[in-house]
Amino acid sequence: MTKKRIAIDMDEVMADSIARFQEWYGRDFQLELTLEALHGKNPRDVVAPEHQPALRAYPNAEGFFRDLPVIKDSQRVIKALSERYELFIATAAMEFPNSFLDKYQWLQKHFDFIPWPNYVFCGDKSILNANYLIDDNAYNFEHFRGEGLLFDAPHNALVTGYRRVHGWQEVADILL
Amino acid sequence: MTKKRIAIDMDEVMADSIARFQEWYGRDFQLELTLEALHGKNPRDVVAPEHQPALRAYPNAEGFFRDLPVIKDSQRVIKALSERYELFIATAAMEFPNSFLDKYQWLQKHFDFIPWPNYVFCGDKSILNANYLIDDNAYNFEHFRGEGLLFDAPHNALVTGYRRVHGWQEVADILL
Numbered sequence: 001m002t003k004k005r006i007a008i009d010m011d012e013v014m015a016d017s018i019a020r021f022q023e024w025y026g027r028d029f030q031l032e033l034t035l036e037a038l039h040g041k042n043p044r045d046v047v048a049p050e051h052q053p054a055l056r057a058y059p060n061a062e063g064f065f066r067d068l069p070v071i072k073d074s075q076r077v078i079k080a081l082s083e084r085y086e087l088f089i090a091t092a093a094m095e096f097p098n099s100f101l102d103k104y105q106w107l108q109k110h111f112d113f114i115p116w117p118n119y120v121f122c123g124d125k126s127i128l129n130a131n132y133l134i135d136d137n138a139y140n141f142e143h144f145r146g147e148g149l150l151f152d153a154p155h156n157a158l159v160t161g162y163r164r165v166h167g168w169q170e171v172a173d174i175l176l
Numbered sequence: 177m178t179k180k181r182i183a184i185d186m187d188e189v190m191a192d193s194i195a196r197f198q199e200w201y202g203r204d205f206q207l208e209l210t211l212e213a214l215h216g217k218n219p220r221d222v223v224a225p226e227h228q229p230a231l232r233a234y235p236n237a238e239g240f241f242r243d244l245p246v247i248k249d250s251q252r253v254i255k256a257l258s259e260r261y262e263l264f265i266a267t268a269a270m271e272f273p274n275s276f277l278d279k280y281q282w283l284q285k286h287f288d289f290i291p292w293p294n295y296v297f298c299g300d301k302s303i304l305n306a307n308y309l310i311d312d313n314a315y316n317f318e319h320f321r322g323e324g325l326l327f328d329a330p331h332n333a334l335v336t337g338y339r340r341v342h343g344w345q346e347v348a349d350i351l352l
Contacts, residue, residue, distance in 0.1 A: 005303075007303075088300075088303050090303075093297070094280070094292045094293060094295050095292075095293075097276075097277055097280045097281075098277075100273075100276035100277060100280075100297070101273060101274075101276060101277075104270070104273045104276075105273075115299075116270045116271075116299055117270060117298075117299025117300040118299060118300060118303075119270050119297075119298070119299060120296060120297070120298045120299075120303055121269070121276070121295075121296070121297040121298070122293075122295070122296045122297070122298075123291075123292055123293025123294060123295060123296075124264075124293040124294060126305065127181075127183075127264050127266075127294075127296055127303075127304060127305055127306065128303060128305055129302065129303055129304055129305040129321055130303065145305055
C-alpha cells in the first residue's frame with residue numbers, strides 16, 4: 001500500500017515567525033507585541049497605523065526567516081509522521097522572494113530527515129496533491145483536494161469551519 | 177466549468193539552459209558543445225572526464241539561470257494557453273538552491289502574465305495536482321497523476337513511451 005501524503009506548512013506551524021515579529025517590533029519601536037493583542041489578528045493589524053508599513057515590510061527584509069525558533073513538539077512529531085506517511089513541506093515562499101534560501105537552509109538544519117525533493121515553495125496551495133494539509137491559514141484549504149487541519153495560531157483564533165489542532169501533540173493523536 | 181490545469185516545467189521547456197551550458201563550456205574550455213553531441217545525452221556525459229566536475233557545478237553557480245534565452249514560441253503559446261487553462265510553472269529549483277531568485281525574476285520578466293502564486297518550486301513533481309505536465313524529463317511523469325507531454329530536448333531524444341511534443345506550436349495544436 002502506498003503511504004498517504006501529508007503537506008505541512010512552515011510559518012507558525014513548524015517555524016515561529018511570530019517570535020521574529022515580536023523581536024523586530026521591540027527592536028524598532030520599543031513596544032511589545034503580545035499574544036493577547038494578536039488574538040484573532042495579524043501582526044500588522046494590531047499596531048499603530050504609523051507602524052504598519054514597517055510590519056508589512058518585515059517578511060521581505062533580509063533575515064526575517066533566518067534562525068526562526070522551532071515550534072514546540074514539531075520535530076518529534078514530524079519525525080514520527082515521516083515513518084508512516086510521505087511528507088511534503090509546502091510553504092508560501094513566493095510571497096517573499098528573499099525568503100527562499102533562508103527557508104531552504106532552515107529546513108536542512110532543523111528537519112534534516114525530510115529530503116529536499118519534498119520541499120515545495122508555492123503560492124497557491126491548491127496545486128498540492130496530498131491527503132492532508134496542516135496549515136495555519138484556512139484559505140489554503142478552500143481549493144485543496146485533501147483534508148485540512150487548521151494549526152492553531154493567534155491570528156486564526158476566531159476562524160471556524162475547519163478541524164483545529166492545538167499543537168503537534170494533537171496532530172500526533174489524530175494521525176499516528 | 178472549472179478550467180483544466182497545466183503544469184509547465186521551466187528548463188529546456190521555457191528557458192534555454194542548453195544555451196548557457198554551451199556558453200560557459202566555450203568560455204572555460206574553448207570547446208563547442210554541439211546539439212549533435214548532446215543527442216540523447218546530458219551535457220556532463222558528452223565532455224571529457226576531466227571537464228565533468230565543472231559541468232556538474234554549472235547549475236549551482238551564481239548566474240547560471242539568469243537571463244536565459246526564452247524557448248521559441250513559448251511566450252505566444254503559453255499566453256494563449258493562459259486564456260483557456262489554469263497554468264502553473266513547476267520547476268525543480270530545489271536541486272539548485274542558488275537558482276530560486278534567478279528563476280523567480282526570469283518568470284516575472286518574460287512571463288509577466290502568469291501571477292507569482294502560480295509558481296511552484298519543487299523537487300518531486302508527483303506533488304502537483306494538475307491535468308497536464310509539460311516537461312522534458314520523463315521521470316517526472318512516473319508518479320504524476322495527470323497526463324505528461326514530453327517536451328522534445330536533445331537529452332531526451334532516445335526516450336520512448338510518452339507523448340512527445342516537438343516545440344510549442346505542437347503543444348498549441350494539441351491543447352488549443
